Amino acid sequence: MQPLLRLRGISKSYGTVAANAAIDLDVMPHSIHAILGENGAGKSTLMKLIYGVETPDEGGMEWQAKPVSPGSPAEARGLGIGMVFQHFSLFETLTVTENISLIVPGRKAALAQRIRSLGAQYGLEVNPNALVHSLSVGERQRVEILRCLMLEPKLLILDEPTSVLAPQSVELLFETLRKLRDGGVSILFISHKLEEIRALCDRATILRAGRVAGEVDPRAHSANALATLMIGRAMPAPLPAKAMPEGKVMLDIAGLSYPSDDPFGVSLSLPSLQVRAGEIVGIAGVSGNGQTELAALISGETSLTADKRDVVRILGRPVGRMGAAARRKLGFAFVPEDRLGRGAVPEMSLADNSLLTAHRRGLVRRGLINRRKEADFTRRCMADFDVRASGPKAEAGSLSGGNLQKFIMGREIMLDPDLIFVAQPTWGVDIGASAQIRQRLIAMRNAGKAVLVVSEELEELFEICDRLHVLHHGRLSPSLPLPQTTVEEVGEWMIGAKETAHAG
Numbered sequence: 001m002q003p004l005l006r007l008r009g010i011s012k013s014y015g016t017v018a019a020n021a022a023i024d025l026d027v028m029p030h031s032i033h034a035i036l037g038e039n040g041a042g043k044s045t046l047m048k049l050i051y052g053v054e055t056p057d058e059g060g061m062e063w064q065a066k067p068v069s070p071g072s073p074a075e076a077r078g079l080g081i082g083m084v085f086q087h088f089s090l091f092e093t094l095t096v097t098e099n100i101s102l103i104v105p106g107r108k109a110a111l112a113q114r115i116r117s118l119g120a121q122y123g124l125e126v127n128p129n130a131l132v133h134s135l136s137v138g139e140r141q142r143v144e145i146l147r148c149l150m151l152e153p154k155l156l157i158l159d160e161p162t163s164v165l166a167p168q169s170v171e172l173l174f175e176t177l178r179k180l181r182d183g184g185v186s187i188l189f190i191s192h193k194l195e196e197i198r199a200l201c202d203r204a205t206i207l208r209a210g211r212v213a214g215e216v217d218p219r220a221h222s223a224n225a226l227a228t229l230m231i232g233r234a235m236p237a238p239l240p241a242k243a244m245p246e247g248k249v250m251l252d253i254a255g256l257s258y259p260s261d262d263p264f265g266v267s268l269s270l271p272s273l274q275v276r277a278g279e280i281v282g283i284a285g286v287s288g289n290g291q292t293e294l295a296a297l298i299s300g301e302t303s304l305t306a307d308k309r310d311v312v313r314i315l316g317r318p319v320g321r322m323g324a325a326a327r328r329k330l331g332f333a334f335v336p337e338d339r340l341g342r343g344a345v346p347e348m349s350l351a352d353n354s355l356l357t358a359h360r361r362g363l364v365r366r367g368l369i370n371r372r373k374e375a376d377f378t379r380r381c382m383a384d385f386d387v388r389a390s391g392p393k394a395e396a397g398s399l400s401g402g403n404l405q406k407f408i409m410g411r412e413i414m415l416d417p418d419l420i421f422v423a424q425p426t427w428g429v430d431i432g433a434s435a436q437i438r439q440r441l442i443a444m445r446n447a448g449k450a451v452l453v454v455s456e457e458l459e460e461l462f463e464i465c466d467r468l469h470v471l472h473h474g475r476l477s478p479s480l481p482l483p484q485t486t487v488e489e490v491g492e493w494m495i496g497a498k499e500t501a502h503a504g
C-alpha cells in the first residue's frame with residue numbers, strides 16, 4: 001500500500017538546536033500513528049513542517065505519492081491536512097462560531113448548528129455563542145478539534161489532544177478518531193500518555209533528540225517498555241509521602257458563593273475548602289466546571305466585595321480584597337493552567353520571566369535588576385527542573401510546551417512558598433518529567449508546605465493527594481480522604497450524581 005504521507009531525510013534547526021535531524025516517516029492510509037518522545041524531542045517541530053507552519057532545511061515530502069512542500073497552513077489544508085495545536089490559535093474576543101467561520105466556509109447560523117451537532121456526536125460540546133475568552137482550556141481545545149473536523153481532512157494532526165480532556169471525553173474522542181480512521185482519515189497523534197497510545201494507535205515512531213529512535217507497534221509493548229525506549233533510561237520511582245502532624249490552616253475558604261459576572265462563566269459555590277501545612281489537597285473535575293474561576297479567586301485576579309473580605313484567608317490573613325502581588329508577598333505561589341499568557345510572557349527571555357515572580361528573591365535591589373542573580377536563579381531552575389533550552393536568554397515562547405511548564409513549576413517552587421496553588425502541574429510534560437514534578441510536590445508537602453493542586457488527571461491526584469474535592473458546575477464537593485475514596489466515587493461526583501444524593 002502507498003503511504004498517504006512520506007517524509008525522507010527531513011531536517012530543521014533553530015540556531016544551534018537540531019530540532020529535527022534526517023527524519024524518515026511513512027503515514028499509511030487508515031492508520032492512527034503516534035509520535036512519541038520526551039519534551040523537546042522534536043515532535044511539534046515535525047508536525048509544523050508537515051502542516052506548512054515551518055519549512056524544512058533539508059529533505060522531501062510526498063503526499064499521495066506526489067512531491068509537495070506546503071509553504072503555509074492554508075496550502076496544507078488545501079491538500080487535506082488538518083492540525084490541532086498544543087497552544088491554541090483562537091481569537092479571545094470572538095465567539096466560537098466567529099472563530100470557526102474564519103477558516104470554515106458557511107453562514108453563521110448553519111455553522112452554529114453544525115458546531116452543536118458535531119459537538120454532540122463526538123462529545124465535544126461547546127456553546128457556539130460563547131466568547132472564547134470565557135472558555136476554559138479544555139473547552140478551547142474542543143473548539144480547535146471541531147474546527148478541524150469541519151474541514152473534513154484526510155490527515156488529522158493532533159498535538160496532545162487529550163491533555164486537557166476528562167477521562168470520559170478521552171474515550172469519546174478515541175471513538176471519534178477510530179470512526180474517522182475507519183472512514184479513511186489517517187491520524188498523527190502526539191501524546192505523552194502511553195496507555196492512550198497503546199489503546200488507540202497502530203504505529204508509533206519514537207523521537208529522541210530530533211532523530212528517529214525506533215518505530216514499533218505500540219500494542220505489542222508495555223507502557224513501561226515504551227517509556228524506556230523514549231527516555232533511554234528507567235522511570236524514577238514515586239517519593240513516599242511521610243506521616244505528617246495536622247498542620248496550620250494555610251488556605252481557608254468558608255461558605256463562599258460567588259456569582260460569575262461573565263454570562264458564560266461558572267458561578268462558584270464553595271461550602272468549605274481548607275489546605276493545611278503538610279498536606280496536598282486536590283481539586284478533581286472536568287475543566288470548565290469552575291476551575292478558572294476558582295484559580296482567579298485564590299490567586300487574587302478576582303477581588304471580592306468588602307463584606308466578603310474575610311471569606312478567603314491565606315496564611316491566616318483575610319485576602320478577599322488583596323491583589324495578586326500582595327498575596328504572593330504573604331508566601332503564596334501560583335502556577336496557572338494557561339502557561340503562555342498568565343504563566344509566562346512568550347516574547348521575554350527565561351531570565352526576565354524569572355523576574356516576574358521571583359523579583360523579591362534578591363533579583364531586584366533598590367529598583368535595579370541584578371542581572372547576574374537573575375541569570376543564576378534561572379540557570380538553577382533550568383538545572384533542577386531539567387528545563388531543556390539554550391540558556392537563560394532563550395525566549396520563553398521558543399521552548400517546547402513541556403519544557404516551559406517545567407520552567408514555570410520550577411520558578412514557583414524555588415520561591416519556597418508556604419502555600420502553593422498549582423493548576424494542571426503536568427499538562428504537556430513527558431512521563432519522566434511528570435514523575436519528577438510530582439516528586440517535587442510531595443517533597444514540598446513533606447517539608448510542611450501546603451499544596452493545592454487542580455488536575456483533570458485522576459491518576460495523578462490519587463498518586464499525590466491526601467484529600468480531594470471535586471468541582472462540578474461550580475459546586476465543591478465535601479472533602480474526600482484518600483486512599484479511602486475510590487476512583488468510581490470521585491467519578492460520580494464529577495458527573496453530579498453524588499451531588500444530588502448529598503443535597504437530598
Ligand SMILES: Nc1ncnc2c1ncn2[C@@H]1O[C@H](COP(=O)(O)OP(=O)(O)OP(=O)(O)O)[C@@H](O)[C@H]1O
Pocket residue numbers: 014017018019037038039040041042043044045046388389398399400401402403428430
Ligand atoms: N521557534 C523556535 N526557536 C528556537 N528553538 C525552537 C523553536 N521551536 C522549537 N525549538 C527547539 O526545538 C526543539 C524541539 O522542540 P519541539 O517543540 O519540536 O519539541 P516537542 O517534542 O514537541 O516537545 P514537547 O513534548 O515539550 O511539546 C526544542 O529544543 C525547542 O526548544
